Amino acid sequence: MVVPRPFSAASRVLPPWLTHALRTQRGPVPWNAVVRGALAAGPLLLAAVLTGRESLGVMAALGAMLAGINDRPGSRRVAVHRIGVPALAGAAGLVVGTYAGEGLGAVPLTLILTALGLLAGAVSAVGPVASGAGTQLLVAAAIGAGMPLPEAGWQRALFFLAGAGWLIVLRLALPTPGTKSGTLAVDFRFDGERDAVADVYDAVAELLTAVGGGQAGARRAALTAALDHAQDALAGPRLRRYASSSAERRLRAQYAAALPLAEAATALAWAGDALPTRTAEGPRRLAAAVRTGAPCGPLPAPARTVPGLRALDDALLHAAEAFDRGGRTTGSAAGTGNAGDAGSAEDAEVARGTESVRSAGDTGGRDGQEPGPRGDAGSHPLGRGAEQTAHKGLHLRPLRVKALLRTVTGTAGREYGFRVALCYGASAAVAQALHHVHWYWLPATAVFLVKPDLGPLVSRVLNRAAGTVLGALVFAGFAAVLPRPEGLVALVAVSGALIPVATRHFAAQTAVVTVLVLALVIVGGEPEASWSRIGETLLACAIVLIVGHLPAPGQRGGNVKARLASATDAAHAYLTHVLSATDDRAARWALRREAYRTLAEARAAIDRASAELPTLARHTEGTDEVAATLERLVDTTTACAVHLDDTGRLTPRHTERLATLLDELVDQRERAGLAAESPPGLRSA
Known part of the structure; x- marks a missing residue:
């Protein structure tokens, strides 16, 4: 999981708006996304060059590039939604922009683009996918209106979608290295979901370890992030017509079984009493079982001395039953006696895995009450609720039309839409007034800068300026020595491979995208534009800074x-x-x-x-x-x-x-x- 990594030394002496500009992210290199990036835009552009349709190749490569920016870690099903919805919006923007640019003058075209900015900005307040769709809608509309290509708008949109669709095909079809581990070969199609669910159990273990210490609050926040990620991974669109596979049902049951564990761990963190190290061992073994598909084995039973520990013990028992649905129930494998006895619980390894689970006599309900039957998950006090939550919790927040409209027309949507429309429209007007050949770069740059959900305004302006200057200088050096067009096609492929890594910092992402776009411009038959790209980016930064800080009607924030x-x-x-x-x-x-x-x-x-x-x-x-x-x-x-x-x-x-x-x-x-x-x-x- 990629997490923010601030410059701790600088944060003590620099203001927050400058500290954020220096902040980067850390995490493992997403090699799968790197491979997909290398196989996306570059090969599409090469095929177009070989067939003499360079302009269509440019459109396909643009679609693949923007899709690559949205190709983040996660499940395959979520990737279809995260990449596909913005791509559809981008195709619509190309159609509108192309026909508006061909049939309208500068003033009505600017008004059309401003109206699109108002709509896309308001919709962006809904969430990350809607924000990506709004971004691609506006960027593609500006490109369609200003880029001189011979194809009609519908052809541009079709090949733009083909580029994004090719990346989706790669995302779905390419296996993930290392999915075979333990004694079972797990289905690589669910590696994203599997990792997300396993991360939840790891986060529970980390929280239990931190209970009573200064890191408990941060670990609880990390548990929330892991649960959010797993919920999104499992709630993505289905790729099959009929019921989900057994692997998918198993992952949903394992996610549902983690909810009572997370609840018990949060309650223990609230109480603040430090726990024995072995308390976190059970969730860790469950995390390993999710990743490998192997049995979880016997799970250590915590001492049932306080309500939180009793809830944790019950949740572990239910989790073992969920992991071994249909397994044979026997008595205690370790002969532990009564796990409710605080004296023996610390020394006992209670088998709750695939070979055996604890007998009914080993667990109790509330103090002084007779234990209920625990022979199957349906009779377990957590079983039925967890099974219902496997569906209810995952689909708690459907995007109903009324709720979406309330968000779009609410305070956040109005403020967001007003800012985006003003910056986008002003940039388009200034660019056309200056009669730039590549005037569409100015409004397209403004879109990436003014989106409030993508980061603080001044941070993005600083990083965009620095990244553009660096990217333009790097491209100018390569353009002077590389053969054309094959060298530029290779540069596009390398840039596409670097995008998944560069997304960790906006300046790095801007530099890579600048190199890629400048290469596409030359392949498409336009003159080199490294230096004008720098000038137009700096102008867009100035426009966005001015407009972004102007007084606005209504409530700010x-x-x-x-x-x-x-x-x-x-x-x-x-x-x-x-x-x-x-x-x-x-x-x-x-x-x-x-x-x-x-x-x-x-x-x-x-x-x-x-x-x-x-x-x-x-x-x-x-x-x-x-x-x-x-x-x-x-x-x-x-x-x-x-x-x-x-x-x-x-x-x-x-x-x-x-x-x-x-x-x-x-x-x-x-x-x-x-x-x-x-x-x-x-x-x-």
Whole structure:
């Protein structure tokens, strides 16, 4: 998993807006994506050159390049959606831009592009895929309107889609190295889903290890990120007409079994008492079993001394049953006796794997109650809820038309659309007024700079300028020595292979894309444009900086405040459900996932806003305090849910903590200007 990597030394002396510009990401090199990048744009362009249709090859290579930017780690099914939807939007932009550029003058064309910017900007507020679609729509519209190619708009769009479709085919067809491990050959088609689910179990283990220490909060956030990633991986579009395969059903059951484990681990982290090292061993073995397809083997049983540990023990038992659905149930393989006995539990290895699981007499419910039958997953107290969550939790947030329209027309959508439209339209007007040959580069560059969800404005401007200068200089050096066109085709292939690595930093990505685009321009029959590319990029940076800091109608920081409002609603719904004492665990886990997911989205938006220049960052002051209180509230709600399951009542510590957090939350929201968006009954919850 790729994670941000700030320059820690610089962050202590530099302002946030400059520190963010230096921030990069770390993680393993995505060799599969590198191979796909090398086999995408370059071979398509080569085929077009060999057949004498260079202009069509340029369109196909552009489609493959933009698809490569969206080719991120994850499951194959999610990749179809993540790459395909923006590609369709880009094809539509090419059609609109081409026919508008051919039939309209400068003023009406600018108005059409401005209207497209308003639409694409508002839609981009929906989420990452919608944002990618909005970006490709606007970039392709500018290219279609300004790039002089002989083909009609529909032909350009068709070959643009062919380039993106070729990358999707590579994404689906190429196997992942190393998918055969252990004693079983696992299906490479589900390697992304498998890694995502295994990462959840690893994150649970890391949180259990960190309980009682200073890293517990960060580990809980990492667990949320892992659950979000797995939820997305398993909720992608189906590639088959009929029911999912056995491998897919198994992964869904394994994901569902991780939800009660995550809940128990969060409750233990809230309690704050350090745990024995062996407590994390069970989730680690389950993670290894997900990755290899091998049996998980016996899992260590934690001491059942507190509600959180008892919940963890029950969750481990259910996970073992989910991993070995249909396996034979026997008594304890290790002869451990009663695992509820604190004295023997620390020394016992309780078999909950594929060979055997603990007998009914070895587990209990609440203190003083008779244990229920545990011979099959259906009778397990966690079994039915987890199975329902395998579907309910994964599809909790469908993009219904009404919800989408509320987002697009809401505060975030209006602010986003206004900014994008103004920058895009102004760039198109200035470019046409200057009569540049490649005038479409100016609005296309502005699109990549003004998207608020892609990073702070000034950070992207600095990186875009530096990356363009570097890329133009590198290309000028290569263009002077490489044979044409074969050398330029090879340069396109190398650049395509570098894009998956370069996406870790915007300046590096800009440099690689600049080299690739300049090579395509020459192959397409246009003159070399390295130096004009630098000038137009710097002009676009200036336009975006000016427009991005102009006073705007309505409330600033709308995206952050809309995200926080959604997180508050989700936290309130989760708390209300837990306090209602209902036994619907599937609904509880789904609400818990929604609460943590919306919180993570709000946190990301707040971090981006805090790295803006002070004139913009001041509009979201105080929102980080609201998010921190919401996180503590959701953590406390999780601890309450686990305690209610075990004892049926809350302790004074739980109730006092809830009351304190709710009062703090209302006060902080008022100070941050969010009081009007508080859900009804928040103070009295």
